[in-house]
Amino acid sequence: SQQGEEDPQALSIQEGENATMNCSYKTSINNLQWYRQNSGRGLVHLILIRSNEREKHSGRLRVTLDTSKKSSSLLITASRAADTASYFCATDKSGTYKYIFGTGTRLKVLA
Amino acid sequence: GAVVSQHPSRVICKSGTSVKIECRSLDFQATTMFWYRQFPKQSLMLMATSNEGSKATYEQGVEKDKFLINHASLTLSTLTVTSAHPEDSSFYICSATGQGAGETQYFGPGTRLLVL
Numbered sequence: 001s002q003q004g005e006e007d008p009q010a011l012s013i014q015e016g017e018n019a020t021m022n023c024s025y026k027t028s029i030n031n032l033q034w035y036r037q038n039s040g041r042g043l044v045h046l047i048l049i050r051s052n053e054r055e056k057h058s059g060r061l062r063v064t065l066d067t068s069k070k071s072s073s074l075l076i077t078a079s080r081a082a083d084t085a086s087y088f089c090a091t092d093k094s095g096t097y098k099y100i101f102g103t104g105t106r107l108k109v110l111a
Numbered sequence: 112g113a114v115v116s117q118h119p120s121r122v123i124c125k126s127g128t129s130v131k132i133e134c135r136s137l138d139f140q141a142t143t144m145f146w147y148r149q150f151p152k153q154s155l156m157l158m159a160t161s162n163e164g165s166k167a168t169y170e171q172g173v174e175k176d177k178f179l180i181n182h183a184s185l186t187l188s189t190l191t192v193t194s195a196h197p198e199d200s201s202f203y204i205c206s207a208t209g210q211g212a213g214e215t216q217y218f219g220p221g222t223r224l225l226v227l
Contacts, residue, residue: 031214033215033216035218040202040221040223041220041221042117042204042218042219042220042221043155043204043206043218044218045215045216045217045218048214048215088154088155090216092214097143097208097214097216098145098157098160099145099157099216100157101147101154101155101156101157102154103153103154104153104154106152
């Protein structure tokens, strides 16, 4: 299975702290995306990083990609209680737009 | 960003009945739509890929006769769970990509199915 793995599975931090989540995958990719999901809701797209990019920023989010290690990380700086959600990475299968999701990290930010 | 809707948001049905879930792209032409299912506290598992006007491609282990997918137009795909059983209870999410969406998949809000 191509499914990626994320760690940690669960993370609990205090408001204002930074949260780092890691994603590892198994095969070569074109793109890697990060999504957020609030409990029982649909997914919200956060950021897309291409295989030829190493780092990308969007607001308080910073994503890195290391294709040699087949891994990516998502950093949320100055976390807020509203950041509490599950975060998933998704990797594509070359040329198909088909994305396979990682196992997810459940983040809890305590006020 | 692009909007994808799903209907219904939640459905309860009796075992043995069929349930249809609709997925619509509201402001772009979805040449490709994907259907996922998600069990509680687990990740999304891709069930099938559908391209407008052609048969869906199912992932390994997904019964195509049980999960009927129709992608008849560039804005609508339907998933019908036939002869539903309690083990089919899950959260079903669709996503769409196509002209105007770039490489991003836009996800619907999901449909929670409970089979009694």
